[in-house]
Amino acid sequence: MTAASPDFLAHRTGDAVAVAVRDLEPGPAEGGYLDSDATERVELDQRVPLGHKVALTAIAKGAQVIEYGLPIGIATTDISRGNYVHTHNVRSARWQNSVA
Structure with a gap:
């Protein structure tokens, strides 16, 4: 990573998602992990x-x-690397066994 502050941070190595540490625009972004x-x-x-x-x-x-090394949600559509991940493409894992 460059000397500049990261664009996003993931909690653990192996996480599928990371959190934006500022508003990010389309294009290249660079970040890292809190555990490595x-x-x-x-x-x-x-x-x-x-x-x-x-x-x-x-x-x-x-x-x-x-995220956090744990399942936080279920993808409701295919999500590509670099996509915005939110309620439009993920539902909570908390109620994954509930009747829809």
Whole structure:
């Protein structure tokens, strides 16, 4: 990562999503992990507001969305690396066994 502050941070290595540390515009973004020195570069295809999530990996429809090393949601559509991840493409994992 450059000397500039990161664009996003992931909580744990292996997380599928990271959190934007400022409003991010489409284009290249760089960030890292709180539990390692590893860095990630992604090409954002959408604006990602401060505090919202960006996909670090492709996530298939129906797959778990992993953050904090834990499933936080289920993808309701295919999510590409660099996509904005929010309620339009993920539902909470909390009620995944509930009747829809």
